Each structure stands twice: as C-alpha cells, then as structure tokens.
Amino acid sequence: MKDMNISTARLTIRPLALKDLADFHCYRSNPEVTKYQGFDVFTLQQAKQFIEENATKQFGKPGEWVQYGIENTDTGYLIGDCALRLDQYDSRVAEIGITISHLEQQKGYAKEVIGGVLTFLFDVQQIHRVVVIVDAENTAAIHLFTSLAFRLEGHFVENVFFKGKWGSEFQFAMLQREWDSRA
Numbered sequence: 001m002k003d004m005n006i007s008t009a010r011l012t013i014r015p016l017a018l019k020d021l022a023d024f025h026c027y028r029s030n031p032e033v034t035k036y037q038g039f040d041v042f043t044l045q046q047a048k049q050f051i052e053e054n055a056t057k058q059f060g061k062p063g064e065w066v067q068y069g070i071e072n073t074d075t076g077y078l079i080g081d082c083a084l085r086l087d088q089y090d091s092r093v094a095e096i097g098i099t100i101s102h103l104e105q106q107k108g109y110a111k112e113v114i115g116g117v118l119t120f121l122f123d124v125q126q127i128h129r130v131v132v133i134v135d136a137e138n139t140a141a142i143h144l145f146t147s148l149a150f151r152l153e154g155h156f157v158e159n160v161f162f163k164g165k166w167g168s169e170f171q172f173a174m175l176q177r178e179w180d181s182r183a
C-alpha cells in the first residue's frame with residue numbers, strides 16, 4: 001500500500017525522518033507534552049531509535065502503529081507527529097493519535113492535521129470508523145476532538161495504570177457516514 005503523504009493549508013504530513021531528530025526530541029523530551037500519553041519522555045538516543053524503527057513501518061499493516069511527521073511546509077521544521085493504526089481484526093477501523101510541540105500549540109495545527117488525516121482515511125482509504133482514546137484529564141485533546149465533531153462514546157473509569165496512578169479515558173469516534181454528513 002502506498003504510504004501516507006498529505007498536504008494541508010500550512011502543513012505536510014509525511015513519514016518521520018532522521019533529519020527530524022532535533023525537533024522531535026525537543027518536544028518528546030518535555031514532560032508536559034507526554035503527560036497524558038502512554039509513553040514517557042525520550043532521551044535523544046531513544047528518539048533516534050524510535051525514528052529508525054518507525055521507518056521500517058508503513059501504513060496499512062493491521063495492528064501496527066505508524067507515526068508520521070507534521071512539517072511546517074514553509075519552514076521545513078517538524079512541529080509534531082501523528083499516529084495511525086488499523087485495527088488488528090478489521091482493517092476498516094482505524095485509531096489515531098496526535099502530538100503538537102509545546103512551541104506550536106493553540107495555533108489550529110492539530111485541527112488542520114486531523115482534518116487532513118480524516119480526509120485521507122474516509123475519502124481515500126474508505127475507512128468505516130475512526131477511534132481516538134483520550135485521557136479524561138486531557139482538556140486540550142478533549143476540546144480538539146469535540147470541536148472536530150467526534151462523538152463521545154465511552155468513559156472508562158480508572159482503566160489504565162500508568163505514570164504511577166490509575167487513569168481514566170474517554171473514547172471518541174467518527175463513522176464515515178458522520179464525516180460525509182458533516183456541516
């Protein structure tokens with residue numbers, strides 16, 4: 001399957017590359033950025049290893065997360081990354097995740113990226129359903145997916161033990177027909 005490469009008004013979403021290492025490490029080493037995510041802060045070496053391992057993956061293999069770089073098209077700098085995974089048992093279902101650098105948040109970038117990713121998944125790949133899991137304390141992410149008209153369909157209470165305590169999560173989803181009928 002051809003790998004993903006999406007252009008939006010300001011951004012290019014494309015495979016992560018080693019040239020992204022400094023930008024990638026800058027935000028992935030910030031505990032505020034990783035606070036609500038399943039992974040912890042990265043050392044430079046861990047960031048490099050992550051990019052190298054990710055380069056062996058390609059969109060379309062069920063059950064496997066693939067991370068994409070989000071590049072500011074004008075400057076060429078990496079401003080974040082987003083991840084996609086097709087469901088292990090039914091590849092018509094996808095899960096997504098997104099991280100925007102602490103230096104670039106609240107500029108509408110995440111909204112622009114997810115819009116581009118949904119266009120790719122629903123209109124090009126004919127995906128039936130897109131799911132996102134968000135920590136119940138992650139106000140920014142809750143705003144983001146609510147604003148994009150994702151439907152809140154689950155509230156899991158103290159279902160994951162991570163970073164030393166039990167965490168609760170919301171599950172948001174959107175169906176292809178909901179995407180097609182959006183205003």
Ligand SMILES: CC(C)(COP(=O)(O)OP(=O)(O)OC[C@H]1O[C@@H](n2cnc3c(N)ncnc32)[C@H](O)[C@@H]1OP(=O)(O)O)[C@@H](O)C(=O)NCCC(=O)NCCS
Nearest residue numbers: 033098099100105106107108109110111140141143144147
């Ligand atoms: C969640 C995250 C991706 C949002 O990225 P962003 O580029 O700042 O978001 P946007 O600028 O596109 O904003 C989208 C909406 O969320 C709102 N929002 C963004 N950050 C917010 C915050 N800290 N508090 C409240 N609302 C916030 C915006 O006002 C906007 O609302 P609107 O559509 O009604 O105008 C970013 O905060 C982030 O990377 N956080 C750390 C990683 C993470 O937790 N990822 C989520 C895992 S799924």
